[in-house]
Amino acid sequence: MPSINGYRLSRYVLEVPASEEFTILHSTLYGSTAVISSVLLHSTHDRITNSSDTSLQLDPEDIRRLVEQEILISDDVDERDRIRYLVNSAKFNYTAMEVALVATRACNFRCKYCTEAGRFSDAHMTDETADAAVNYIKNVADAKGTQHLTVGFYGGEPLLNLEGIVHAAHALREAFRSTRTKLVLFAVTNGYELTPKAFDRLADAGVVSFQVTLDGPKDVHDSRRVLRGGGATWERIVRNMIALVQDERLNALGIRINIDRHSSLSVPHLLDELQEQQILADTRRVQAYIAPVIPSFHPEDNWNSYVLRGREKGEVFVRLWEEMATRGLPVVAFPNVFPCGLHVEWGTLVDPSGDLYACSGFLGMSEYVKGKLPDGRMSRSHLRFLTEPLPDRCEECCWAPLCGGGCKYIAAITGRQNCEKAFFDLAYPAFVRISTQQDVEWRDDLQHLSACL
Ligand code: SF4
Numbered sequence: 001m002p003s004i005n006g007y008r009l010s011r012y013v014l015e016v017p018a019s020e021e022f023t024i025l026h027s028t029l030y031g032s033t034a035v036i037s038s039v040l041l042h043s044t045h046d047r048i049t050n051s052s053d054t055s056l057q058l059d060p061e062d063i064r065r066l067v068e069q070e071i072l073i074s075d076d077v078d079e080r081d082r083i084r085y086l087v088n089s090a091k092f093n094y095t096a097m098e099v100a101l102v103a104t105r106a107c108n109f110r111c112k113y114c115t116e117a118g119r120f121s122d123a124h125m126t127d128e129t130a131d132a133a134v135n136y137i138k139n140v141a142d143a144k145g146t147q148h149l150t151v152g153f154y155g156g157e158p159l160l161n162l163e164g165i166v167h168a169a170h171a172l173r174e175a176f177r178s179t180r181t182k183l184v185l186f187a188v189t190n191g192y193e194l195t196p197k198a199f200d201r202l203a204d205a206g207v208v209s210f211q212v213t214l215d216g217p218k219d220v221h222d223s224r225r226v227l228r229g230g231g232a233t234w235e236r237i238v239r240n241m242i243a244l245v246q247d248e249r250l251n252a253l254g255i256r257i258n259i260d261r262h263s264s265l266s267v268p269h270l271l272d273e274l275q276e277q278q279i280l281a282d283t284r285r286v287q288a289y290i291a292p293v294i295p296s297f298h299p300e301d302n303w304n305s306y307v308l309r310g311r312e313k314g315e316v317f318v319r320l321w322e323e324m325a326t327r328g329l330p331v332v333a334f335p336n337v338f339p340c341g342l343h344v345e346w347g348t349l350v351d352p353s354g355d356l357y358a359c360s361g362f363l364g365m366s367e368y369v370k371g372k373l374p375d376g377r378m379s380r381s382h383l384r385f386l387t388e389p390l391p392d393r394c395e396e397c398c399w400a401p402l403c404g405g406g407c408k409y410i411a412a413i414t415g416r417q418n419c420e421k422a423f424f425d426l427a428y429p430a431f432v433r434i435s436t437q438q439d440v441e442w443r444d445d446l447q448h449l450s451a452c453l
Pocket residue numbers: 107108109110111113114115116117155156157190225
């Protein structure tokens with residue numbers, strides 16, 4: 001790699017053309033972004049490649065800013081040390097901790113691709129288990145100096161145990177009332193029981209942020225996300241959402257749109273419906289995002305064959321992000337897999353039995369229990385996940401900061417490393433381009449460099 005005044009471009013920096021005039025430089029390692037003149041970038045590349053002139057006169061202020069953003073790095077830095085440091089330090093970085101309480105392992109739906117299929121149980125989390133979980137979380141947060149704690153209520157379908165959520169939410173708020181840890185509560189729900197009446201109870205308990213899933217317009221959604229005994233779900237979920245977004249107490253609603261080969265073509269029709277119903281009108285509080293269906297250990301009707309992979313997955317994501325951008329909808333969530341619970345020490349789901357898991361895909365599978373309440377001492381299986389080194393080829397890969405060597409849950413199903421390189425190659429530059437253009441347009445908070453490289 002060419003050197004300029006003792007610096008070089010980091011191998012984790014992407015060059016993404018934003019327009020004829022500008023190129024985006026984005027570091028996957030640090031998440032930093034700069035927009036620079038394409039003419040300057042290309043002329044500098046040419047001069048480096050075609051001549052022995054190493055005395056390029058760069059604006060020292062631009063160099064300083066690019067070095068600060070880790071876009072330019074010093075010639076003597078071995079970046080493999082940096083990626084090893086990132087992966088190892090993320091494992092034990094409790095500054096922003098995210099945990100989940102599984103309010104119940106029961107579900108009123110039977111989605112075709114559910115990762116918990118075949119392992120539902122009617123167990124609800126009791127108040128005693130919730131109190132032990134809160135105690136455990138508080139001890140960890142205090143000991144590790146956690147500044148931001150996010151607790152999600154998860155299932156099954158968590159709202160089937162509404163009173164359990166209310167009890168745990170009050171207990172969590174009480175436990176962290178006079179601490180320096182900022183607590184955020186949210187619920188991941190299928191939306192069927194998120195009625196105005198249920199929202200009253202949840203809002204009183206401080207649960208005012210939600211993730212709700214819709215898989216497409218009515219016909220597509222109702223063929224995939226069906227009631228346990230059979231029956232449609234779309235209309236009631238949408239009715240609940242219409243009421244929810246009009247309620248001023250709502251803090252945030254993320255509408256997850258699961259996509260696979262069966263559903264992806266129908267997403268524009270779903271967006272039509274959501275926009276017509278004014279559900280997406282307040283983009284500050286309500287955001288739709290696309291997410292991939294992932295394989296299940298026990299899918300219905302071999303549904304795993306619909307899972308998108310590689311280039312095809314990349315093409316579908318790019319097409320749908322462009323569709324969203326054209327409609328003026330924010331493109332906010334990239335489906336990266338690092339860091340997740342199986343890569344870190346702190347990611348935890350507490351099951352109603354008091355067992356701890358690191359990944360929702362393994363709920364109910366005793367061989368993947370991470371620890372147990374009350375003390376959460378780590379199991380051998382999680383120790384193995386946590387200490388697995390990054391494979392050599394991943395240390396050289398610019399996607400490692402987003403991928404961490406791939407999803408270990410999917411690897412457990414397929415029996416091999418889940419490398420998403422073909423997907424990242426296609427999708428991430430497009431995501432950076434679209435989201436950066438939206439940043440520039442809507443928030444104007446990017447650094448525009450006068451000259452560099
Ligand atoms: S709502 Fe969630 S937990 Fe219930 S069946 Fe569907 S994907 Fe599974």
